[in-house]
Amino acid sequence: MASQIVRRIARSSRSKYASLGNPSLLDRSCSQSAASNSNLIRATLFPGDGIGPEIAESVKQVFKVAEVPIEWEEHYVGKEVDPRTQSFLTWESLESVRRNKVGLKGPMATPIGKGHRSLNLTLRKELNLYANVRPCYSLPGYKTKYDDVDLITIRENTEGEYSGLEHQVVRGVVESVKIITHLASLRVAEYAFHYAKAHGRERVTAVHKANIMQKTDGLFLKCCREVAEKYPEIKYEEEVIDNCCMALVKDPSTFDVLVMPNLYGDIISDLCAGLIGGLGLTPSCNIGEGGIALAEAVHGSAPDIAGKNLANPTALLLSGVSMLHHLNLHEKADQIHDAILKTIAEGKFRTGDLGGKSTTTDFTNAICNHL
């Protein structure tokens, strides 16, 4: 497993001077790189519900010990629906992310009910977060049935099957519309290839079902092929989704970067999370127009263990790491990342969901000690 740590350090050092975000962000970070040592970067933090506040504290502690130049702006989900956003998230929170261009989000429980949009959907639509990036790699030291997973899933986040356009035609017959546009597909394909190049990845695979949904997934594939021509050094492949599912569970090492429309992306990215040990260990980052990046922990808010100091902060910490990469703070990101991997690999401090008995604070302190 040590070889895996070495491989990750080697790969991230390759990308040391490349940015995770859009090309447009490079200008911002260039002007800021000299200033980032003395100025603090403002980032929005949404602790969320349930175990959210505890793991957010964890992140703040680790970042402080690592001396990361970030100043957090905390925002909480409101108790009532804000009419300007039609959800529990206030307009101020959204403005804050738009201003800072970078954010970290904990788990948010969508209250069940009618008359308001889901919180995740609000964020997605208002901030125009068009790509969801989820790097999935086997954590050395945490054994699952799959040891050699090292792939990235990039999922189109705004349209496709989740457009929310449904209606009842007559009693007992419901139609749901799936929309694929040239613009959105091109955007996510561009991002996928840009990411692959920036992180030294060799292959991009587009996942589709164009043998059945010929026009919709056909359009998605056309856009991917267009972008692939601009990156001749990256190998481009296409795979039908059912073959992809089967190949993933038989031998996940055959995949590198996967790019796909919304629904397939949802299922495949969760499948990959399952391969490495679950949502409690998976980082995730949402990329939006204008260089916005909102890193988030995708697990639930786990209300049953909230407040008991038992939660596993790994997902939020790893998401924080990907946020740092996006801000070009690569050394700090690698430092924290290695500390996390080392702590888990040692196995002495592990929270309940990884099979251990440590508390959140113990685990966090162990990581700080490794820094």
Place this chain on the structure above:
Amino acid sequence: MSRRPLLNLNLKHLFSSTRSRSLTYVPVPRPVDGTARPVTLIPGDGIGPLVTGAVERVMDAMHAPVYFEKYEVRGDMNTVPPEVIESIRKNKVCLKGGLRTPVGGGVSSLNVLLRKELDLYASLVHCINLPGLPTRHDKVDIVVIRENTEGEYSGLEHEVVPGVVESLKVITKFCSERIAKYAFEYAYLNNRKKVTAVHKANIMKLADGLFLESCREVASKYPGIQYNEMIVDNCSMQLVSKPEQFDVMVTPNLYGNLIANTAAGIAGGTGVMPGGNVGFDYAIFEQGASAGNVGNEKIVEQRTANPVALLLSSAMMLRHLQFPSFADRLDAAVKRVIAQGKYQAGDVGGDSTTEEVVDAVIANIK
């Protein structure tokens, strides 16, 4: 001990209230004088002819009372020739190798067309660990029952303006109800304990909501069978980490495709899982999960396609035709070959050709 999937035999009569309940078998003429039953055979393309050839050889060797009426159908034809459909309507049972659908261009899938034409509304895949086949997961015994006629595969797409394409997903109460009824009836008749409905109703509230409603209604009529619901992304995560919690799964069209392939993958691969498409009147048996390697040129050239899936499906077919002892002998022979491990096709880690595997199966028929 392997389970015996009882297919659609009894279900037709349990659904229609006008027939007398004492009749439990489909009224098919029994071969009292040794006449063989005709079965339509579609070899198809890609690896299809290889694996159907395997089945023909094995049936011959067993002297099974079936004879095949072969028809040529290729994946890139515009439509299934009418004489093929006629033959299936006459024989009521068909065995299909595989039809490779060309990607992205203009030809609608013939597999989907056959299913719609004959109203084969349930697609069944039985994913089970076969002793002798090394897999990462054990204790897998999942039957995925997937709605086969509507949902995302309705084929209703159009370009709104250049650069914007819409595709319609249609869910009806009628289809959701009958697939739910099939799933629960199957579970009941095969002594299965749990049915899980897979959906994404938190996002597609009306469409998958309707599907769930139908499942819940039917579930209330089977108090002895446990029923639960799971969102499709959580389900795929659970499948790769803890597959032993699933028993029978009922899903709409697209999710069913993905779940069936994932489940087949964790149980050993699509090369070994049996399955079929079943309707009220007709049944087509084929390789269980999507024949992902149908068009794989290398496998066709080297003749290393895995015939196990189609052999096990033809055992299911024999059971459907009410020849249980032939079905059992075929099943046992195939399982013995896999357990011995000497003759395995490429996709499960061996290096035998199709012919060698078939020879081994024939040698093991007792």
